[in-house]
Amino acid sequence: MARSALVLGGGMVGVSTAWHLQQRGYDVVLVERGEPGRETSYGNAGLIQREAVEPYAFPHDFQKLVQVAFKQGNDVNYRLSDLAAIAPRLVEYWWNSGPKRYETITRGFEALIRHCLTEHDRMIDAAGAGDLVRHGGWTQIFRTEKGFADGAARARHLAREFGVEGRILDSATLARAEPALYRKMTGGVYWPSPYSVKDPGALVQRYADLFVAGGGKIVHGDARTLAHLASGWTVRTADGSVSAEQAVIALGPWSSDLTRSMGYKFPLFVKRGYHRHFKWNGHLNAPMIDTDAGVALLPMAQGLRVTTGAEFALRDAPPSWKQIIRSEKLAREMLDIGEAVETTPWIGSRPCVADMLPIIGEAPAHTGLWFHFGHAHQGFTLGPATGRLCAEMMKGETPYIDPLPYRPTRFRFGRRAFPF
Template sequence: MQSAIVLGGGMVGVGAALHLRRRGWSVTLVDRKEPGRETSYGNAGMIQAEAVRPYPMPRDFATLLKIATGRTNDVRYSLASLHRHVEPLLRYWWHSAPKRHREAIAAWARLIAYATPEHDILIREAHADNLIRRAGYRLLHRDPVAFDLAIKTAEENQRDFGVKFRVLSGGELAKAEPLLRDDLPGAIHWLEPWTVSDPGALVAAYAELFLRLGGTILRGDAETLQQTAAGWSVNTDEGRIDAAAVVVTLGPWSPDLLYKFGYRIPLVRKRGYHMHYSGGSSLDLPLVDTARGYAMGPMAKGIRITTGAELTGPDAPATPIQLASAEASARELLDLGSRVEPEPWFGTRPCTPDMLPVLGPAPRHRGLWMNFGHGHQGFTLGPATGRLLAEMMNGEAPSIDPAPYRPDRF
């Protein structure tokens, strides 16, 4: 029986572990925490079937100036830690040029096509349908000009990729969300995404399925990873374990581990915050407030607000300025109620400069595999990239061409 250690218990790691186990591999999932307690816990809770275009870096001077001068809530940066981000940001800017972005879109959209189908299989087998709503989400607009432009983009996505949407006028939005302010231009209702009332619980449900299929989950320290004569080893709470293969699915921590094996993989690390609110108005579906750079949606704990990107140091203390701004903007739209937690949650999204995940075998180490760097879509794409990785590791013909995601492109 072929054996593998999967390092990292987020959606990407659990997805990879499940697909390997389905193929008869002996699989041990190793994390320092329970599955689904890091970045996969804190996202906006959407499986985004419509997200066919990865997020490019703005290239026009006006937008860059707004970011540099702190006049947008989408992106915030710490000047003291900016030196950590300069090189990957420059690469990100280069890859965001129109021609290169079109190439990224082509590779990205092929993965997105598998997002909801692969989740659907796991949701049913994990008996997790109670966490899922298949009704899409709404992209709210405050400015009529920006709204018209967004409609044109949505029409392009429908024409090129078949994604489905509906345009809601201000009056239609007010009927759909009667507790929302009623003087807004309108919204785009993306119809095909699914929303999750508790993202961490969905990952945990998939992890329970993995255990039922015969997988093993252990607490351990990925930093103890070593190559051995027969493969790879790592230390866990139950002692050292060995396997022929190891998969690195550690999200933003992946490059640090791989560095000691001679791999230098750039990441733009985007910190994001969330907070829950209860006791106020309710929402029917999640809303993304495009003008103010945040999302909010109904969750098990109340309405969750999720912020944009903060560029800061990995150990920097929380600076929830974006959350405070998002909360103020949300209170302009509806009665949020009171904060549920005393402090905001925060985590880091791992974004590669070319906007594509790192997926495939390490070029210089037999049995070392990588699957990370999904940007804002690890929760969406974990089962899809897990399938592709397992196909490659198992010697099967891959469902899509994996070349655009290969680790040696860096």
């Protein structure tokens, strides 16, 4: 008999997990409250980032900390009223970003990133989604001499330590590469290996269609109704209760709602982000991210997508439009971006773990329940790679990546042992 599984969550991570389980002979039901790929997976930068071998660390540089504290930049914002609630997670995040701990964490993160293109390629080819994907990399651009010097040093470091190619562009070379860019920048780094996707939500939907074409089922339901049975797991859906031997929690920033109710106190938090599309008629040879300004310029099917950096806030707190308003202003300094497409900008949340690594593995206190969340900025990039890892562990196969760094049991009683 085929094994059976419920996958809770229809973003890139959940859909990829469902497909990989299906490939291993599982009878899979994907449970999603809306349509696949319409939440966090829709609103990202649409980049499959092979170069992103180092997770985003909490700054330890005093000057940067002062800049963040006084909200002097656009790359990081925070809601003062939420700080008391999220401060313990941020302290842990800061502590794990210390040099020695960060080096160990990076090894675990890079082990996943190195497979992102090959695992996406499998699903892109199977889903016939090549029309959504551009194999042309992206360009990191800089406004300040210090930013360019730091960016060039990082490119040399990644090439030396991880074999990641990054081409350093001086100001004149960048201007020739992107003639539509009418603000003079100090330089840039072109990362040739990543893919860009013109409609991230549509790619997730194509993967979901591939899953359905293979016999999978997608139902609308409330993941919070998940319950343990003697024979497995059940959840209530619009089609009635659905049961399976195993269940996977892949709910992204909503995972904490369910895991907390089951007694797991993982150090989870979110980084919120915003975007807006503009009726831009120009041309970029590659998507661009202005690192100094904390704004991305991304050609999409809906128009030019302008995104923000990170906002530290509670997931369901009211939106603060400060960053997206400033991002639009900064974007207009570089391109003639035209009028906004949407009346209201999009807002979403990235699911983060304080040690910057996703949580992937079987729940310590619940047989047949699996965790698969916490990808932070790289859920869209890593979904197929970690989906394969999760499916292999569930099937009892030898994992193609060492799963030890991502195990849920790295947290003591649901939390990592903490020195303070």
